[in-house]
Amino acid sequence: MPELPEVETVRRGLANLIVGKVVSATDHDTPKSFPNTETDVRSFLIGANVTAVRRRAKVLMIDLSTNYSLVVHLKMTGQLVYVGGDERFGAGHPNDSLVNALPDKSTRVTLSFADESQLFFNDQRKFGWVKLLPTAEIPRLPFMLKVGPEPLAETFTVDMFAERFQRRGRTNIKAAILDQSVVAGVGNIYADESLWGAKIHPKRLVATITPEEFEALYTDLREVMNLSIEKGGSSNRNYVNAEGKRGSYMDFARVFRREGLPCPRCGTTIEKLRVAGRGTHICPHCQTL
DNA sequence: CACTTGACCTGTCCGC
């Protein structure tokens, strides 16, 4: 799934839907999806009140009144879908069919709240997880120690952006922008979209990128991510928000998954290639080596 | 260190 705009969309939804609710029960399939001890679950999850829902990079944190948090990574196919107690089997709910189908085959973790509502963590490919950890320990997780700055933060400047790349001078710009220790939250969709916006070929070595190009990339990355959040994220395959609804950014995508279609800037046919081990979409006229 | 590749999983799509 889920890159920064999708995770942020889920965060905003959950912040409205579950803050203040009391956890009454939990269930899961494999320990891989929910690697927590029974003792911790009983002591710090059951009976806890949800106090906040936060995000850092592509990681979600559901804070609890016990000073523990549920830390969630959706990886490629994870979903967090909330179903209100009164919505189940209710007629006229916008997501009737999806909501009433849960839990389903991909459901890995279920959280039940005291008011009968539920939160489902679904994950087709089982890469994601939900970890119960002391809130104060989260910043000391290896991932949190190495992850780069939030690209949409007001304090994040173009100079900081360009500086972050200097450590990765000998690789290509696509691998570097996907590196979470350079900048947080960029994944395959927004890497391709922003490189197209800045007219930079994804195979260009970082060391050859000019200050003007870094500035264009910085501006475009932020624009494209802000637009995507506004559109509720990208539903390329199975991403949905906390209410089970798809996002519409893919309707606005300029190159991602648009191979064979004309470039919206010059009309040249968009091509798909492989860079940094990932499917990569470019306009061969706008983005040259 | 910086960099690349394979592994983790299931489902879907495409060519034979």
Next chain:
DNA sequence: TGCGGACAGGTCAAGT
């Protein structure tokens, strides 16, 4: 219709 292979929004652990 069936089957094999490639591929899919992300990160890690290994290898060079």
